[in-house]
Every structure is written in structure tokens, then in C-alpha cells.
Amino acid sequence: MILFSGSIIGHWYYGFQTGNTLQENLRDTFENWQSEFLQLIWQVSGLTYLWYIGSPQSKEEEEERNQEMLQWIMKRLEPKQAEEFIKEMEK
Helix, strand or coil, X not given: CHHHHHHHHHHHHHHHHCCCCHHHHHHHHHHHHHHHHHHHHHHHHXXXXXXXXXXXXXXXXXXXXXXXXXXXXXXXXXXXXXXXXXXXXXX
């Protein structure tokens, strides 16, 4: 809040020093906020898309987790046959 308050006070102070009116200061403030929020939305949506499609590293980790989960399920359902099945799967 301190940084925000300092920046908005500085923006308005220097705006009035250059002869801007209240309306011009409001317009400038909202233009800056609009620009920042559009940039933030773009970054969030872009990163969400990239996370959704995944990267090679995350896919490898996901495959490893899936294999571990499959092995755990097999051992719980058929403990005697699970080891043989796991060895077959590794081949």
C-alpha cells in the first residue's frame, strides 16, 4: 500500500505541476491501469495455455507418476502377480 500510495500521489502531483486538469489526470491514471491489467491478463492466459499444453519435462514427470501409480494399484490388487506383470511392462 505504501508503494501504491506513493506512486499515485507522485503521478497526480507531477500531473498537476505540468498543468493537467483533474479529468486529464484521471484519464492518464485509467490508461495506465488498463495497460497494466491487459498485460497481466495476457501473461496469465499465455502462461495458463503453456502450462495446459505442457512441456517435455512435465510430461516425463507425469509419465513417471502414472507408472508409479499403476505399480501401486497392481500391488494392491494382485500382490503375487504384480511383480511378474511389472517386469513384463519394463521389457
